[in-house]
Amino acid sequence: MSELLAICEAARSARATGTTLFMASVVHVEGSSYRRPGARMLFTSERLLAGSISGGCLERDVLARGPYRTREQAAVVARYDSSSEGELGVRVGLGCGGVVDVLIERIDPTSMCSAINFFERSVAAEQSGVLVTVHRSLLPEVPVGARLALSAQERSASFLHARVERELSGLAERALERQQSSCYRAPDGTLEAFVEFVRPPPHLFVCGSNHDVVPLLTLATNLGWRVTSVDRQERFSTRETLSRVARRLILPSAQLREHVDGCARPLVVIMSHDQDYDRELLGQLLGSRALYVGVLGPRRRTERMLSELASSGRAPSELELARMYAPAGLALGAEGPEEIALSIAAELQAVVARAAAVSLRETYPSSFSERCAYAESAE
Numbered sequence: 001m002s003e004l005l006a007i008c009e010a011a012r013s014a015r016a017t018g019t020t021l022f023m024a025s026v027v028h029v030e031g032s033s034y035r036r037p038g039a040r041m042l043f044t045s046e047r048l049l050a051g052s053i054s055g056g057c058l059e060r061d062v063l064a065r066g067p068y069r070t071r072e073q074a075a076v077v078a079r080y081d082s083s084s085e086g087e088l089g090v091r092v093g094l095g096c097g098g099v100v101d102v103l104i105e106r107i108d109p110t111s112m113c114s115a116i117n118f119f120e121r122s123v124a125a126e127q128s129g130v131l132v133t134v135h136r137s138l139l140p141e142v143p144v145g146a147r148l149a150l151s152a153q154e155r156s157a158s159f160l161h162a163r164v165e166r167e168l169s170g171l172a173e174r175a176l177e178r179q180q181s182s183c184y185r186a187p188d189g190t191l192e193a194f195v196e197f198v199r200p201p202p203h204l205f206v207c208g209s210n211h212d213v214v215p216l217l218t219l220a221t222n223l224g225w226r227v228t229s230v231d232r233q234e235r236f237s238t239r240e241t242l243s244r245v246a247r248r249l250i251l252p253s254a255q256l257r258e259h260v261d262g263c264a265r266p267l268v269v270i271m272s273h274d275q276d277y278d279r280e281l282l283g284q285l286l287g288s289r290a291l292y293v294g295v296l297g298p299r300r301r302t303e304r305m306l307s308e309l310a311s312s313g314r315a316p317s318e319l320e321l322a323r324m325y326a327p328a329g330l331a332l333g334a335e336g337p338e339e340i341a342l343s344i345a346a347e348l349q350a351v352v353a354r355a356a357a358v359s360l361r362e363t364y365p366s367s368f369s370e371r372c373a374y375a376e377s378a379e
Helices: 003-015 059-069 115-125 162-178 213-222 239-245 253-261 275-285 299-311 318-322 337-353 368-378
Strands: 022-030 040-043 048-051 075-081 099-106 129-137 147-151 155-158 182-185 191-198 203-207 226-231 247-250 266-270 292-295
Touching (some): 003 040, 022 059, 022 129, 059 075, 059 099, 099 129, 115 147, 129 162, 147 162, 203 213, 203 253, 203 275, 226 239, 253 266, 266 275, 266 337, 292 337
Parallel strands (some): 203 266
Antiparallel strands (some): 022 040, 129 191, 147 155
């Protein structure tokens, strides 16, 4: 399960019992750090519920002292530095040797700008948004923890006066347009904020309901993605198995696009083994918002379907073809359903992360002298 989903589910369960919740979020990093800004953990006064902010260096201290630190202020920033102690800092054994600022706050369940509430709305609507969080302020009217939330459906702010709200609104709008997080420091040095682009987990639609779809749905679920199994008719041989690992949709190809286009990061793999249905799906989905349209099977089979679509007046554009992956998957030497699922999941992850699917070894210098130079430049 993704960290965002895990935190939302843990918060929902804890609220049902009336438990006071706290959250710690990495908002600023100098030098090396195991987690970057945006990493967070949800906890109570007794235990960690979900998430993490380091490789284990910081969690214990935050759990032990977080509730005490927020007894008078709803939100405070603790600076963790392995080499020194700041005004609010504590000397800890940071293995990465960097400096990490952690915002620790009590969760207000009624606030529209509560990070948890904003995350839950984003996940439920499958829509991206931006959360701007003030983590340093010299302005009496703008406390640490003040926030502005922005998405296509909403705009809300807490503890901000008009000038600062206008300033942060502009930052949020640019972050939403660029789909990128950033750190902000006011020109006069009076305010610092983390501008966080929040996107829900990817949503994978697997078209087909034969036994070979189960490993792919299972892998995607383990990655923390939302998963949906799609077919135009019920298959009783796999119905029970699919119900355990995915949401199921039984609908014609023409109706699937609406579901796909309603997601922030939709991915589609066509593997029904029914050429007529696959062709209908391909014609519908190449024009959708899907970041990835994968087709199982030999390339010549897909080319035949594309030719048939062109003959019927539905020739895909170059832009649409750029999002098509046929055959779906990376060249891993896969044969069985589990191995094929791994090759497709790996390609999906590369597309989601906008990363080149190459061996990590190939991204590092090969000679000893080159590695030494690389290490020095990275410090």
